[in-house]
Amino acid sequence: MDLVPTLGARLLIQLWRQLQVSRRRLPSPYVWLCPERPRFCLLSKEEGGSFGFHLQQELGGARHVVCRVEPGTSAQRQGLREGDRILGVNRHAVEQEALEAVARLIRASGPRVLLAVVAGPALDTARAQQGDGALLCPTLGPGVRPRLCHIVRDEGGFGFSVTHEHQGSFWLVLSPGGAAERAGVPPGARLLEVNGVGVETLTHSQLSRRLWQSGEQVTLLVAAPEVEEQCRQRGMPLAAPLAEGWALPTRPRCLHLEKGPQGFGFLLREEKGLGGHLGQFLWEVDPGLPADKAGMQAGDRLVAVAGESVEGLGHEETVSRIRAQGSRVALTVVDPKADRFFRMVRLSPLLFLESAEAPASPQSTRSASGAETEDPPGADTALPRAPRGSRQCCLYPGPGGGYGFRLSYVASGPRLSISQVTPGGSAARAGLQQGDEILEVNGRPVDGEDDVDRLHQLAEAEPPLCLKLGARSPRGWSGL
Template sequence: MVARRIRASGPRVLLAVAAAPAHDPALLCAPLGPGVRPRLCHVVRDEGGFGFSVTHGLPEHPGSFWLVLSPGGAAERAGVPPGARLLEVNGLSVEQLTHSQLRRRLRRSGAQVTLLVAAPEVEEQCRRLGVPLAAPLAEGWALPAGPRRLHLQEGPRGFGFLLREEKGVGGRLGQFLWEVDPGLPADQAGMRAGDRLLAVAGESVEGLGHAETVSRIRAQGSRVALTVVDPEADRFFRMVRLSPLLFLEGAETEDPPGEDAALPPAPRGSRQGSRRCSLYPGPGGGYGFRLSYQAGGPRLSIAQVTPGGAAARAGLQPGDEILEVNGRPVDGEQDVDRLHRLAEAEPPLCLRLGARSPRGWSEL
């Protein structure tokens, strides 16, 4: 079991070990809450460049770099905190680099760069707890792609997809989803041909053979939850050398099935129940959706979703009704203004969604 979990962790793994049995296991992996973890930030160059400059320590201490942000620049919009220490560029450590080598690495990144950074308070917290500033502990901000959770209810014609073992990004064997039948449960859940399967019912299947993966799926019965990643996201996480399963915060989740678990799948374009999702701003600083308000019907709903934006990656669709915002129920027209203000607040934006029909819209 331990070996399987290590294999499933991707190219990098973080282990907590005890030097002697007398050590308290509760102290080995002290939890780091939101805001006190390193950040993995994806920065897209704009007319002002990446929006940061680099300062460094003494020449005899290469690899000590800090970022000075341009107000309102690309790095600030991507979630880089003020005074952050730079730890990695595109998945590679800067610890042994000189300032000129770092500049060359940033130039070679082109129009986009992914940075692992730590704010001063994060460094202090990790030092106090004895926790390394390690990439597997990072929270993702404005990442260009991410994993998705799919919830399937088997229909009379099955789930409607084919699972096949083949080589993926980097030539590594994996389990891939193909031949997604239009209108069947897999298609309704958002499965795309070419998705790679990461987990079944929340348990990683990385490193498992085809037969064992199929057995895991069949063991779930008529309802199955799959975590998948598309080829674009697969390439990104391979570049930063991290498992996509570490960054599920923005992936769509559904409430646990209740009494309606035995019902047939909902018609295409609608959903039963409600679900929650957490959104982080995209490279341009927005969440990538427009709002609709209707006084006499569904109060607040999604009118339009920008393809490839933060909302699209989190699974939002036109017609989704907004039931709660950051834990507070939505109950009137004033919530439109409240959502606009929340768009400028500290991420994530946490929504509870239902399914409704859109009428009119306003931009967010």
């Protein structure tokens, strides 16, 4: 592989860039419709950590409001602010989505997520001027996104050379018919990452060393010239969570199982996987039973149930989510090779699973709701308060079999409320807070003292336990 830019390659790159600068362009349709472009925040988190912000949904609307940003976190460092409205998650516009669906997309994004946000006043101004149908979230269509390309060296090497103008700016010159071209690298592509590591801070010699250390295979995140131009016009970063996969060595698998007379035919076990991190692994796949027929392999790691990520969940809660699907369930799994690959590139395997493969069932949608619907805080505290909002939370028992909260009954005022929430328990993860009033239990209204006994009986029944809550405190959050 030749890493020394040739004179011809350098001239081609410079000519292309001059043409892009000199072209006269009309503003994109988005510019005409919105006085202020969204900001894009690329957040990252460590294993077992969070992105560092909390969401709430405005009452009577589909606007998702950042209601708290944790100090010292990725969210704060990337400029996310309290009061920002989230318009997009990765490549999805989410303005009209329910809050639980938005939270599900963020959690399924894995260690990195790209958020399109706009300050509340700017959004209100745009809505007032253009109406609710205004185009506020720019997106990239299929085929016009960065590419994640896996290249296997052949007798001609990786099939590309690298040219650059200054530190961190690299472009690829392809060998016709070479390994890079066959792996889907487009002509004139800008190089963004090598094996999950950004190149923006690398010198040419450091990049050369990384490519050499890759051995016989390398995974590149690249952007074609037209993709770079589309992102420039929309003010979007060339971010990895936007990528589409080309010639990847492995992908996640979606297994559709229907329970037979002898069950599904596999064992789910919690154990340490790559890097010593706990995960849910599939073992003892019985020959001829539904799991085996669906293509399950011993040692697969479970990453989603009915399209919803189970990363970070404990064993009991994961089992409950599988059982909640009934006799038919869709499981998204990765084998050890796929697990190593997606951890290396620091992207969730769910980003590379066709959405049609694992549609979220009503049960999975309900189980995701730990997000809250509340009145937005008023700018003037002297104004009369709007009626209190309510929210739905569906809980699954934790490892000890409990839901992680205690009840309080009062004859006057709110009859049944949450008196204590166990930190880290199922109730805490679903967003229950001390003082929340219980309005309904599994669809039945709460109106008497005997509801305490009835709630305890329901807690022992088949999960999930679905509560309709009215918050007594002025704010509530869904942490992400």
